[in-house]
Amino acid sequence: MSAATDHSLFAHGSGLRRRRRVNRAVELSSTVAALLAVAVLLIVVGSVLLKGLGALSLHFLTTPTALFGETGGGISNAIIGTAIIVAIAAAIAIPIGLLVAIYTTEFAPPRIAHPVRFVLDVLNGVPTIVTGIFVYGLIVVPQGNQSGYAASVALAIVMLPIVARTAQEVLELVPLTLKEAANALGIAHWRTTVRVTIPTAAGGLLTGALLAVARVAGETAPLLLLCSIFAPGNLTDPSQGLASIPIFIFQASESPSPTAHTEAWAAALILIAFVLLLNVVARVFYARSRQRMEG
Amino acid sequence: MSKIAEQARQLSSQQVPAGTARPQVPRRDRGNVELAGLNAWYGANHAVKGIDLGFDAGLVTAIIGPSGCGKSTMVRCINRMHEEIAGARAEGHVRLDGIDLYDPAIDVVAVRRHVGMVFQKPNPFPTMSVLDNVTAGLRLTDAGKGEIEDRGREALVEAGLWEEVSGRLKSPGAGLSGGQQQRLCIARALAVEPEVLLMDEPCSALDPVATLRIEELIGELKKRVTIVIVTHNMQQAARVADTTAFMLGGELVEVGPTERLFTNPDNERTEQYVTGKFG
Numbered sequence: 001m002s003a004a005t006d007h008s009l010f011a012h013g014s015g016l017r018r019r020r021r022v023n024r025a026v027e028l029s030s031t032v033a034a035l036l037a038v039a040v041l042l043i044v045v046g047s048v049l050l051k052g053l054g055a056l057s058l059h060f061l062t063t064p065t066a067l068f069g070e071t072g073g074g075i076s077n078a079i080i081g082t083a084i085i086v087a088i089a090a091a092i093a094i095p096i097g098l099l100v101a102i103y104t105t106e107f108a109p110p111r112i113a114h115p116v117r118f119v120l121d122v123l124n125g126v127p128t129i130v131t132g133i134f135v136y137g138l139i140v141v142p143q144g145n146q147s148g149y150a151a152s153v154a155l156a157i158v159m160l161p162i163v164a165r166t167a168q169e170v171l172e173l174v175p176l177t178l179k180e181a182a183n184a185l186g187i188a189h190w191r192t193t194v195r196v197t198i199p200t201a202a203g204g205l206l207t208g209a210l211l212a213v214a215r216v217a218g219e220t221a222p223l224l225l226l227c228s229i230f231a232p233g234n235l236t237d238p239s240q241g242l243a244s245i246p247i248f249i250f251q252a253s254e255s256p257s258p259t260a261h262t263e264a265w266a267a268a269l270i271l272i273a274f275v276l277l278l279n280v281v282a283r284v285f286y287a288r289s290r291q292r293m294e295g
Numbered sequence: 296m297s298k299i300a301e302q303a304r305q306l307s308s309q310q311v312p313a314g315t316a317r318p319q320v321p322r323r324d325r326g327n328v329e330l331a332g333l334n335a336w337y338g339a340n341h342a343v344k345g346i347d348l349g350f351d352a353g354l355v356t357a358i359i360g361p362s363g364c365g366k367s368t369m370v371r372c373i374n375r376m377h378e379e380i381a382g383a384r385a386e387g388h389v390r391l392d393g394i395d396l397y398d399p400a401i402d403v404v405a406v407r408r409h410v411g412m413v414f415q416k417p418n419p420f421p422t423m424s425v426l427d428n429v430t431a432g433l434r435l436t437d438a439g440k441g442e443i444e445d446r447g448r449e450a451l452v453e454a455g456l457w458e459e460v461s462g463r464l465k466s467p468g469a470g471l472s473g474g475q476q477q478r479l480c481i482a483r484a485l486a487v488e489p490e491v492l493l494m495d496e497p498c499s500a501l502d503p504v505a506t507l508r509i510e511e512l513i514g515e516l517k518k519r520v521t522i523v524i525v526t527h528n529m530q531q532a533a534r535v536a537d538t539t540a541f542m543l544g545g546e547l548v549e550v551g552p553t554e555r556l557f558t559n560p561d562n563e564r565t566e567q568y569v570t571g572k573f574g
Contacts, residue, residue, distance in 0.1 A: 177414060180376070180481070181419075184374060184414075185408070185483065185484070186405065186408035186432065186436050186487065186488060187431070187432065188404060191435050192435075196422075199422040200422055202422075285520060
């Protein structure tokens with residue numbers, strides 16, 4: 001009883017004051033760090049907008065790059081080239097990545113699943129220039145020329161661990177109770193996977209695939225090695241070199257012409273807008289998918 | 296075998312012989328389950344210890360006991376779901392109408408088509424409509440051929456859900472209320488026409504009204520399917536079960552007609568448990 005009325009037990013001591021100071025300092029510094037991260041994005045997007053918007057026009061988007069020494073070209077061939085290269089890469093990496101994820105989460109015993117997961121993490125950390133050199137030796141050297149295919153293979157290798165790892169994480173979020181329900185109905189495991197687990201996780205799987213596409217759309221290093229020499233006339237043949245947005249940005253920014261610099265900014269704006277859009281769409285799918293799984 | 300288990304076995308053979316218990320219930324010739332020397336482990340943890348127990352067709356049997364007494368594990372051995380958990384194994388015999396479900400020649404997946412299960416939390420498939428949920432067991436196995444949708448509608452009627460959902464068979468199953476979802480899961484289990492229905496604390500996530508609805512349903516369903524219900528709610532066992540079995544520490548302590556088990560148990564520990572002295 002006496003303890004309850006003894007107010008000295010709850011009096012403000014120096015300990016409390018110190019605790020409050022530390023608390024405030026930690027809160028402030030983490031807030032500043034968060035603001036800095038947001039600021040970096042805003043500055044990048046802002047400066048690209050500021051410098052690129054001027055050169056952006058329908059003409060710029062629908063005209064192929066001007067020949068060397070001429071001005072007034074656009075980036076239509078680079079947009080088409082990037083679309084083709086990334087589409088082929090996605091067509092290779094997304095099915096394989098999903099299958100790897102399904103195997104490791106649904107079928108593989110832990111002693112296989114854990115090493116596979118580790119290998120994917122390592123692959124995710126391989127510098128893309130190394131992947132580029134590898135594909136150079138694998139495809140460009142025996143073929144004798146650079147090509148859109150070579151670029152696609154390199155980008156597929158970059159995408160694969162991203163697709164597989166995000167898919168693994170999403171598949172693991174599917175509640176065990178659903179698999180149990182299917183199991184108790186006498187539904188075979190592979191059928192449960194195809195008809196219950198994957199549909200439940202579909203939104204999240206799509207998110208991972210979109211993020212991987214966004215990640216490689218601006219990938220430059222492998223393209224420099226594999227697909228930076230191309231004939232201006234080749235718009236759609238991936239067996240030859242294809243133009244691409246990252247290579248256009250790189251080459252235009254290396255040029256001494258100020259017009260070319262502005263065009264590089266405009267191309268960068270297109271690239272950033274595409275990546276941001278993919279990220280937003282991916283978030284929407286992911287939010288829906290989570291809702292479904294937590295239902 | 297321990298004295299208690301021996302006693303329990305005698306009790307079970309004495310007290311629930313064919314034809315004597317609840318004579319108003321029509322006897323069915325299918326769906327008699329018999330556990331003999333059933334043991335189950337999680338790794339080194341011996342969770343179910345040498346259980347001999349019968350579940351008779353046409354009756355509801357409740358399994359009661361404190362948390363961790365092995366009642367859920369025992370029930371999950373009946374449809375061989377226990378062994379799905381990594382490191383878990385079971386030994387002994389579970390006979391369904393004389394067929395040993397633990398015989399090496401038995402297909403585990405087929406066992407589950409004859410022994411249905413309803414879980415603690417309603418778990419409808421979130422991507423499927425009401426009707427697709429009910430027919431999932433027919434559509435996604437080789438068992439269901441022919442009039443799948445008709446069978447699904449019948450199952451919804453059997454689960455007492457038809458009137459509430461007949462207008463929205465194509466809308467998502469996850470959009471129903473908790474109690475409706477659980478009856479949807481019961482309908483899903485019934486659609487494949489099992490002989491036995493295992494219910495692992497089916498009302499623990501439901502409100503009292505939804506619970507009552509499920510309990511009424513159990514009373515109606517026992518005519519067509521043998522029901523084994525795990526519950527830690529003794530009032531629920533008293534309300535729904537013809538026979539009640541009390542488990543403690545992985546062993547079967549006592550089994551008998553529900554009324555007698557709650558009012559005049561033979562075993563001292565049963566009496567202590569049902570009067571609330573522990574658990």
